[in-house]
Amino acid sequence: MTDRAPQPTTAAANPPVQPLASNLLPSDVVRASAMPHITAPDRQLTKVAKLIDVSKCIGCKACQSACAEWNDTSPEIGENVGLYENPADLSSEMFTLMRYAEYENPATNELEWLIRKEGCMHCEDPGCLRACPAPGAIVQYSNGIVDFIHENCIGCGYCVTGCPFDVPRISPVKHVSTKCTLCSDRVAMGQGPACAKACPTQAITFGTKEAMIAHAEERIEDLKSRGYENAGLYDPQGVGGTHVMYVLHHADQPSLYSGLPDDPQIAPIVEDWKGPAKKVGLAAIGLAAVGAALHGIFARPLKVEPEDEEDAEGLVEAAERRAREDRA
Amino acid sequence: MTNAWTDIRNTDLVIVMGGNAAEAHPCGFKWVTVAKAERGAKLIVVDPRYTRTASVSDYYAPIRPGSDIAFLMGVIRWCIENGKVQWDYVKNYTNAAFLVRDGFGWADGLFNGYDAEKRAFDMTEWDYQIGEGGFAKTDPTLTDPRCVWNLLKAHVEVYTPEFVTNVTGTPKDRYLKICELIGECSAPDKVMTSLYALGWTQHSKGAQNIRGMAMLQLILGNIGLAGGGVNALRGHSNIQGLTDIGLLSNMLPGYMTLPKDSETDYPTYMSTRGNAPLRPGQTSYWQNTPKFFVSFMKSMWGDAATADNDWAYDYLPKLDVPYYDILRTFDMMAEGKVNLYFAQGFNPLLSFPNRGKVTAALSKLKMLVVMDPLTTETAHFWEHHGIHNDVDSAAIQTEVLQLPTTCFAEEDGATVNSGRWLQWHWKGATPPGEAKPDTFIMANIFRRVQDLYRAEGGAFPDPILNLTWDYADPMEPTPEELAKEMNGRALATVYDPKDATKVIAEAGQQVPNFAALRDDGSTMSGCWIYAGSWTEAGNMMARRDNSDPGGMGTYLNWTFAWPANRRILYNRASTDLSGKPWDPSRKLIEWTGEKWEGFDVPDISPTAKPEEVMPFIMTNEGVGKLFSRKGLKDGPFPTHMEPFESPIANPLNPGLRGNPAARVFKGDLEQMAATGDPDFPCVATSYRLTEHFHYWTKHDKVNAALQPQFFVEISEELAAEKGIARGGWVRVWSRRGEVWAKAVVTKRIRPLTCDGKTVHVVGIPLHWGFMGAARKGFGPNSLTPFVGDANIDTPEFKAFLVNIEPASGEGMA
């Protein structure tokens, strides 16, 4: 092992030929699930992002194929259900999926086939991480990548409820939650994600978030020149921005793209559940316990006195007698 | 491709018609996205379906399968009528001014000289008026009514927008919008590129579809320019290499042709291949054919090929028919005239039309040898697989041998891409099991056959016994040895013809290029166009320097492109008559006053004076041909022809069926639906999907998961009419067979109105069979007609008639 791998700048970079140490270390974790107090990293990695330009995407599924190959998953050989989506949904064996929407644009009277690569958005404020009960099962590195650490995952599925994009899937075999890792293992070696590497039209690009935003701006300008007045970048602020971003021709209507959330946020109920509920619950339970203890200490216990026993015997005798008399 | 994949980025307008580049060529399509993103280029798609290419297009128009010629002739008519002609180009670089013989004519959808009996034209009159010195007469003023330009104008007169939209079903506003977008590219500094593939070739008039676009590109002045050209996106990896090295029944390497029966000796053979220039001072490069031919014969038979025996001319087989293409071969097989068949690297059972006939033909063989890396359906054609291969195994006596071969990734070698780049690759994995390279298998068979001839003699053993076989291991020629042989080497010292003291190559040295080849037996070259690919400097195909000094994407130090490492054919035409680039910002080459120089290898003699030698050096005329003379069997201009199976009659002549010059075998016409057949009201077309490569990738689990099951695509309107549910089963049948598929109901296919009729399109992708990881299914060839293009017999897979109905399950009504 020699040098540390460089930070990735482009998906087109070739792999290093000499052995390199990872540039993504446990100490680069800035947030970890169920671990509210972790040591702040001693360095800040440059924020990275994957930019998916749907206007360049031809829906070829090379990204899906590369994803399955790199992550060594075995997506199910399913059925055709009358659509181009295959497999039919994300799964623990398929971390990314092309979604196809046929849209008749009322403004232009043109048919548009809006194709979107679905997968983990790598939120700056990840709902999955907030929902996760297992310490260190979901981590966020200082470069923005949100990764699932399978050794720590307990397979409870809370992340599923936490995610505003419906991305995590629990493996029915390994019982761990799975999703796109943004190829953190490749990124650690100075590479872009496998999907970006495989994308033939460079619809998927990878680099620093800053560079990707700059690139997106060029693309948006081009789209506007072609009549897509509402072209724009999808980097939803409701989750603090994302490290997977889209260039959309219709950024005013993200939901046209097979239900991409218009304004994704961590569901309030999840926020309440993982936030106030814990405190309120703890407070209530604590108060009850303390109240009981105090009562136990200061209030007189309900004790049975010897005279009670005598009264009881008297009552029993009386009752038995009366019963016997009634029977007679 | 006239141009290169990387050159697409230089274009202003991409028209994808007769292809689906994004879907079938996603990696090459990258350059379209680059052109769009970096140049602001526009993309037009004309296709029966709103394809994946259309999904990233700027403008889309639907078209009825098999009506492309009407569309293209209509665009030409529109351009002429609206003055969208690059006049300097047309006048100087095309045969617009050439005068045509008086006998040539066209009426009622037919050119002169048609013989219905022979299904052939007498082409005598399809030629120029020849004047003094054997040169063609011209009228540079374009006023003579017999000049090509005026004949063309008259020819396209019928293709009014009304006619075109009536035949194609393309909405008129969309058609006219596309005419306008294309017309803009007649400006000298605006360039359009055409990307097409099997959507144009797999028709009974496929060659004429492509001719139509070539003519349009000449009129717009877009051939030879960066970002222009007519670009065939080849359907198979290395299919370009297949045609280059002559693996067609009538070809020799480097696009030379095999002799016919009538050409009994070498002088007779060469007399029709002399290619004297038809205009003064023109290059007519095919005049060098003897050099290439003799060098080829020396590579084949070495010392046994001598001047005295006409370079072993008698060793060559002579054709009794124009060619033994797959249709003829399988027709003969079906008649029991073939005993042994080698299916090397292809899968006829799913790739050739009319699967019923293919199965019957294979069943009549004595032996079938399948050489393939995968276990193909063809190798199992005799095996019963339910409805997916419903044969009676006991009744089939064909012996089948499977010889597992390596696949491209398991061997070194060169693959030729559509842009004619010979890209050397290195073995990436060890072949599994007993898989052997094709060369090993062929060498072993050859050596054994040769031993038999040596031992037992035979009618004419000489070509076999004398075949050059000087490989280090005769049982396994290496890719390096074969590559060097194709490049060629000097057998004796070769001198510069202009300076007899200057040595070009010493005996035994690799030739530097094909200009070094000689017709005196002093050189050998297995494939003249590959000369320069492995020189004394080494393996040029293995070069990987992607520097691009001109910024034009020519990458001259990246691998090797034939011919002569030239990246853009006819690039001399990228400059005006004086040699200045039409568009200085896209300079490929220019005339310095002394010679041609630039960022590409000039496609002209480096010192040929610009006003004298015209750019199209491979033609006898020196110019591009709007009128193709006798080049194509079905006419010097494209004329609208209906597919053999069509929902409407040919409006030019309702009596015509299909291509009048296409060959039809006995019994096949009877298996075709009649024109407008009410039993088969839908037009079907076949195609590939990105998720798969032909019938290979269904063997791979990941690809199989991405597109697991056979389906057909239909419009919402047809689904509603027939009661078909999205994702439900349907049965689709033609006069030749039936298939069951899942229904993809989509807005991306819409019914068209043609000749007053509603025409529904059924899209049938081709990736399923009964072997491999994906679900068992069918291919479109269960349905397609057994007929091909009039010139090259590519089967008509892209337009045929079917019917469709909902089914309660696979194999059920």
Next chain:
Amino acid sequence: MKRVYSAAGDRIVSHDPLIVRRYGPFTRANHWLTAVSMLVLVLTGFAFFYPSLFFLTGLFGGGQIARWLHPIAGLVMAASFLILFVQLVRLNLPRREDVEWSMQIGDLLSGNENVMPPLGKYNAGQKLVFWGMAGLLAVMLVTGIMIWEEMVPLWQDRFPTLAGIPARRIAVALHALSAVLMMLLLILHVYAAIWTRGTFSAMLNGTVTGGWAYQHHRKWLRELAGRQGEGKPE
């Protein structure tokens, strides 16, 4: 004398000293099974709810096993409680004296039990625990099944809305809320047993002293004595 305040099996087992049987062995086993499964649920549930208590999963061999065990324990508890419920439900139905008793709860808490109205086998507090447990358990059972990841594939096609993520979010929140409420009930239940001396023996050996019965459940004791007098203690 018809049983109004007592259950089958409740009887006076000895007169000197006066000992009354409150719970038979089956009921006690049933109760303790419920209690043990509840303990497992509380420990694992707390581990999932409070990161600082995640270490508790170590008691069961780690997070994966705890995640696997929790819903199973939940089912065991639900089944066990259901059996308990059937046995106890009749005497937990509310009665008029429960209202009076509840109004005077302050007296009880300050130790003046003597002024409380006489009761049958259960007081209103015990009934609150009983019905509260039953209701919360039902909620937890339903929400728990909804978020039982391994089981979702078995039913999601039939109830797609319930399997949907919005429904699951509500389910996890309700599950947690119910758990908190149940904890409060549990504290009440356990503390009441501690505070009311002499109670534990009811669930340990099944009997209470006559004085205990007289003090807290006088009508129950009177009925048992009456039945004893009639000669049909069982």
